[in-house]
Amino acid sequence: MSKDKPARRPKAEPPKGFRDYFGAEVTERKAMLDQIAGVYHAYGFDPLETSAVETVEALGKFLPDVDRPNEGVFGWQDEDDQWLALRYDLTAPLARVAAQFRNDLPSPYRRYAMGPVWRNEKPGPGRFRQFYQCDADTVGSPTVAADAEICAMLSDALEVVGIPRGDYIVRVNNRKVLNGILNVVGLLDNHDPTVREAERGIALRAIDKFDKFGRDGVMQLLTGGRLDPSGDFTKGAGLCYEHAEMVMAFLLAKRNTNAATVSVLRDMIYNTVAGSEGVQELETMAELLDAQGYGADRIVIDPGVVRGLGYYTGPVFEAELTFEILDEKGRKRQFGSVSGGGRYDDLVKRFTGQAVPATGVSIGVDRLLAALRAKGRMGQAAQGPVVVTVMDRDRMADYMAMVGELRRAGIRAEMYLGNPKNFGNQLKYADKRESPVAVIQGGDEAAKGTVVLKDLILGAKIAQSASLEEWKDRPAQVEVARGDLVSAVRRMLDQ
Incomplete structure (x- = not known):
């Protein structure tokens, strides 16, 4: 008895000519x-x-001699046999x-x-x-x-x-x-626009290619024709x-x-x-x-x-x-x-x-x-949210309260929602999110009524060069009163 072949998995990629935006x-x-x-x-x-979606008729993209849309549009027939297109x-x-x-x-x-x-x-x-x-x-x-x-x-x-x-x-x-x-x-007749229509189209395309072909190339296209370096010949307007x-x-x-x-x-x-x-x-x-x-x-x-x-x-x-x-x-x-x-x-x-x-x-x-x-106006690394880490599964409500305070103050923030068992993974997640600050509160900090703020941007710079004079007086991690969470995070973001 032959085994059934496993179902073929679809390729995890968009169709050709399409892309995703992150x-x-x-x-x-x-x-x-x-x-x-x-x-x-x-x-x-x-x-x-x-x-x-529009009707192909409304778009005007259809071939008069066949009952299908022009290949230049994405078209299909609906249940009423009407041609539609994107x-x-x-x-x-x-x-x-x-x-x-x-x-x-x-x-x-x-x-x-x-x-x-x-x-x-x-x-x-x-x-x-x-x-x-x-x-x-x-x-x-x-x-x-x-x-x-x-x-x-x-x-x-x-x-x-x-x-x-x-x-x-x-x-x-x-x-x-x-x-x-x-x-x-002589390429346009006011009384009959069909006269020399093909030659007129060649001339217009030639004029439009002036930046690409230059004077000599356009002159060739306006007259007898142009032979490009690959050997292809384009008929001229005559x-x-x-x-x-x-x-x-x-x-x-x-x-x-x-x-x-x-x-x-x-x-x-x-x-x-x-x-x-x-x-x-x-x-x-x-x-x-x-x-x-x-x-x-x-x-x-x-x-x-x-x-x-x-x-x-x-x-x-x-x-x-x-x-x-x-x-x-x-x-x-x-x-x-x-x-x-x-x-x-x-x-x-x-x-x-x-x-x-x-x-x-x-x-x-x-x-x-x-x-x-x-021009350098865009493409810089986007700043991610402040990440509130999770040190104790039983205190999720406390961490969510911190996130809520930050958001109400207009600060983009999120609580770590992965497996909190490995704290290092939480910081790796914050780095991948381009987070500027991580908020940390374990049992000891909770008992003292404090939180620890870790400056991830400064930490990354120090990791690149430990001798950066401009950062030597600025700590990469500070402990502040829980009630000062919002103001302390804002100060760190402003720096």
Whole structure:
């Protein structure tokens, strides 16, 4: 008689492209999001939490020729055969909310949202299938004053979380201006947007890769094509050299002041309707921002900003961190973009059939946290709770009373809940918890009405170097009256 094989144990690991977040990481993220929320709240924006699950139809991520969602989202069919999916951003759910509650919400509607989103894409180093976004949007306002306000608010948010002025820049462009130059070089037909659509997409992607490929690489992509060092060939947009030079001149039109950049752009778009309108909007935004004190040291007009999403219809912007970091190979490089957004006047129209103006920005939370760690603003060891040790099982109520007093005084504290038989293990636990102080009361201390406080931080420093002069007059362990527990612990924490 054969023995049954034991059940296969599941692997104790998350799915590929997902990860777990522990204490300090979660605490740091919450603290940063609270700071950003404070800025958004000060600007008059209200919080909104939408469902993590939307219909695929509402998200707009589906293939028209098959009855299944796009592979870019995590989708499934419910019991009614309706396709559902995890949200892939926070903007599509906002469009659905704005349409669904259009008769109840104020107009304009100003909201911010923070939470995880999911992308069913190939994961890679630092690229996960679940990540956090932090968005702010204004729905219902056609004026570029709303776009300027979003840029100013983004600038304030970066500074309040610890990115100082000079270490970031908010770059602004306008898709209408870009459409104007594409119209001039023959890649955009105002009457038939399908004309040369593929070539236009190649050109836009080439413009967006200017920082990566440089002038020569972008010129190749705008004309015949580019052969990369690996031997892969990318087809070009097919522009003649003269027209490619015009696009390149547009990309390099940024000048020392926003006013000078606007002047150059105005001369380049040859009075195309879309281009002229876009240049005027950029000029107005620059004036509005300048009036509030947001000059070119924080927010600049830069024709090189494209933004990949096709639904942008006007101003587009992204926040770039300008300080240098070392990559995985030890090479210096700029940190890069942590936020992007723009105006999308046609997104709500999918639900209502009527154009609803909207503009907004999304901050990549994980990228911003990584930037703050690179600046030394985060990532330091988090201080754990004060640990009240257990010396006598029969006096658990006494120890819990100490914990309660500390907590009521606003001091983070816990009682050791493991096996108290080995006292050394209790101190090892306190060390693993990054605890600053251990509270000890055995039978002798209880009889005298005292407690012993062990300074674990000082103890660790003394263990590292017994000759530390700065610590020689400070005892690593003190005995104090039981009634002075809270005040004595606070003094030790303050030291």
